[in-house]
Amino acid sequence: MTDADRRASGRVEGKVVLVTGAARGMGRSHALRLAEEGADLILVDICTPIPGIEYPMGTADELAETVAGVEDLGRKAIGLAIDTRDADKLRDAVSAAAHELDGLDAAVANAGVLTAGTWDTVSAQDWRTVVDVNLIGTWNTCAAAIPHLIQRGGGSIVNISSAAGIKGTPLTPPYTASKHAITGLSMALANELAEQSIRVNSVHPTGVPTGMQAPGLFELFEGRGSGLAAIYQNALPIEMIEARDVSNAVLFLISDEARYVTGMQFKVDAGVTIR
Numbered sequence: 001m002t003d004a005d006r007r008a009s010g011r012v013e014g015k016v017v018l019v020t021g022a023a024r025g026m027g028r029s030h031a032l033r034l035a036e037e038g039a040d041l042i043l044v045d046i047c048t049p050i051p052g053i054e055y056p057m058g059t060a061d062e063l064a065e066t067v068a069g070v071e072d073l074g075r076k077a078i079g080l081a082i083d084t085r086d087a088d089k090l091r092d093a094v095s096a097a098a099h100e101l102d103g104l105d106a107a108v109a110n111a112g113v114l115t116a117g118t119w120d121t122v123s124a125q126d127w128r129t130v131v132d133v134n135l136i137g138t139w140n141t142c143a144a145a146i147p148h149l150i151q152r153g154g155g156s157i158v159n160i161s162s163a164a165g166i167k168g169t170p171l172t173p174p175y176t177a178s179k180h181a182i183t184g185l186s187m188a189l190a191n192e193l194a195e196q197s198i199r200v201n202s203v204h205p206t207g208v209p210t211g212m213q214a215p216g217l218f219e220l221f222e223g224r225g226s227g228l229a230a231i232y233q234n235a236l237p238i239e240m241i242e243a244r245d246v247s248n249a250v251l252f253l254i255s256d257e258a259r260y261v262t263g264m265q266f267k268v269d270a271g272v273t274i275r
């Protein structure tokens with residue numbers, strides 16, 4: 001496919017999209033899928049470890065790889081090493097990048113972290129870190145994007161929740177609570193911003209193999225006879241889905257194909273939430 005063909009068929013042709021958590025995993029996948037369909041990208045990742053989160057975060061090299069991947073597809077990308085918990089820094093950097101790319105049409109609040117533990121081992125630090133990144137970081141991303149979307153006369157916000165934002169996924173209480181909170185935040189914002197033609201939806205994936213792996217989660221299921229592991233089991237005969245399956249939902253919600261879709265919980269969950 002030539003650049004011209006790609007431009008002609010782009011489902012988000014000419015849109016500028018902010019994606020957080022873009023160094024790897026689903027954030028990278030969203031960025032590349034959107035670029036394939038004609039978007040320019042503002043790509044944010046923390047690029048440093050987070051105290052209290054036992055698995056590594058994305059790195060500056062990985063963020064640079066995502067930027068290069070977007071550029072290889074013939075689109076523009078600006079990479080920003082920023083913690084979404086830092087509201088002021090995020091707002092200022094997004095504004096500068098949006099200025100450089102001639103505005104902003106959409107945001108994907110994708111950055112998130114996971115901890116695992118039983119009710120009696122979850123710590124206050126687990127709660128603060130997970131809620132701070134997953135909920136307040138998502139809010140900060142929305143708040144950084146909204147003024148630009150208003151200026152544009154409309155736009156789309158996609159907040160990445162989880163199947164754990166719909167069902168009572170056990171042994172990850174701060175994560176499950178934070179993902180339910182994203183569902184509520186998205187519906188509230190969808191109501192508040194509808195008059196300005198800004199759509200807000202949440203996306204709810206089942207398990208995807210990425211760098212997000214809370215050490216010890218699977219050991220916690222061992223010796224528990226109460227069927228807790230079954231709560232994580234998909235209805236469709238697939239253990240895990242691929243990042244691109246989720247990116248296709250994100251693409252749809254950002255595209256004009258979804259122009260009257262707002263306040264929705266878009267499940268890409270192989271049926272795990274109907275169990």
Ligand SMILES: NC(=O)c1ccc[n+]([C@@H]2O[C@H](COP(=O)([O-])OP(=O)(O)OC[C@H]3O[C@@H](n4cnc5c(N)ncnc54)[C@H](O)[C@@H]3O)[C@@H](O)[C@H]2O)c1
Nearest residue numbers: 021025026046057058083084111112162207208210211212
């Ligand atoms: N992997 C799954 O099974 C799964 C399932 C449902 C939902 N999700 C959600 O999908 C989203 C993406 O997760 P993933 O699986 O790609 O995980 P991942 O850990 O591979 O990627 C997350 C990225 O976010 C970045 N990040 C974390 N905290 C940040 C912060 N404060 N500021 C900026 N960047 C930050 C990390 O550095 C990392 O690059 C998360 O919100 C996650 O909760 C994941």
